[in-house]
Amino acid sequence: MSDNPDLTLWGVGTSRTVRPHWAMHELGLAYKVKPIGPRTGETKTPEYTRLNPRQKIPLLQDGDFRIGESAAIVAYLSRMYSTPERALIPESTRDYAAWLEWCFFIVTELDSTSLYVMRRHSADALGPIYGVAPEVVAQAAEYFRAQLRHVEVALADGRQFLMGDRFSSADILLTTCLDWAVAYGVGICNNAQPYLERMRSREAYLRAAAANAPLASITPMPGKA
Ligand SMILES: N[C@@H](CCC(=O)N[C@@H](CS)C(=O)NCC(=O)O)C(=O)O
CATH class of the missing domain: 3.40.30.10 (Glutaredoxin)
Structure with a gap:
């Protein structure tokens, strides 16, 4: 450093x-x-x-x-x-691989394929530029909820953070997508709710906001x- x-x-x-x-x-x-x-x-x-x-x-x-x-x-x-x-990245090779899996999952499945599709095709967002498509928006929201099962299952064991007992940058990516989903009125899964509250109460989250x-x-x- x-x-x-x-x-x-x-x-x-x-x-x-x-x-x-x-x-x-x-x-x-x-x-x-x-x-x-x-x-x-x-x-x-x-x-x-x-x-x-x-x-x-x-x-x-x-x-x-x-x-x-x-x-x-x-x-x-x-x-x-x-x-x-x-430390925001796990050190061991397998934990690092699992961290990468979470990061790619979040930016591809939750962000790009779901929430950003909603943004691109909503009448009150970027729809006037990329095409207003209510059916696409509804399907993208449904897809987001289905993909979120991965998160629901992971958090079911009571872990505090995505990677277990240590905060990592994957939590930053996930929380920003959960905040985004909440802002769009897309329901988030049960275990994500207390997780989101925990993340939102972090001092660094509040400073970043x-x-x-x-x-x-x-x-x-x-x-x-
Ligand atoms: N995959 C990129 C997406 C970046 C992106 O699309 N940024 C938008 C704002 S969220 C942007 O800069 N759009 C161009 C503009 O608004 O002028 C990332 O995660 O950084």
């Missing part, structure tokens, strides 16, 4: 951007925030496009190193800046109260 990391995180305001904010706070890292938001045009400026040709947030700059994709940023931060007291709040919500528009 470097002694003086030079970390800048681009992006606020979404279920994806909160993930690296949360990892930063779990790891006790100081970092600068560039509070650009989704669908504002800020990801399309020449300056930002040079940094991230995919024109997406979040993006992390660590000195001269850049990395995008929320799950990859969280994994990078965990690998680079974990300490024995604050504050850091991820879009500035627009705290800066009144000119002429408005």
Whole structure:
């Protein structure tokens, strides 16, 4: 781990951007925030496009190193800046493999295939851009609930965290998807409810939520109260 990391995180305001904010706070890292938001045009400026040709947030700059994709940023931060007291990735080979399985499951099945499909095709979200498709939205919600059985079964043994008795970055990914599902009115499974409450009460979660709040919500528009 470097002694003086030079970390800048681009992006606020979404279920994806909160993930690296949360990892930063779990790891006790100081970092600068560039509070650009989704669908504002800020990801399309020449300056930002040079940094991230995919024109997406979040993006992390660590000195001269850049990395995008929320799950990859969280994994990078965990690998680079974990300490024995604050480790976000399991060490043994099999625990590491199980952690990877959870991470891929969450970002592919719960995020991309379910919640993001709902977002893309809802009339009040991105449907006007990608096509309004109520049946697709309903099926994606159903698929999310079916996939969540994996979580329900895992948590049934009373474990505190996805990986057992230690918090890991897989908990960051899962919690952000559960929060997202709740916001969309998609029911979450029984065991996920107390788990979600536990995660939401973590100090780093609360700090990350504050850091991820879009500035627009705290800066009144000119002429408005
Ligand atoms: N798989 C990517 C998804 C990133 C993504 O789609 N970000 C959205 C906001 S959540 C974005 O930047 N959209 C472009 C824009 O709004 O300008 C990740 O997890 O980081």
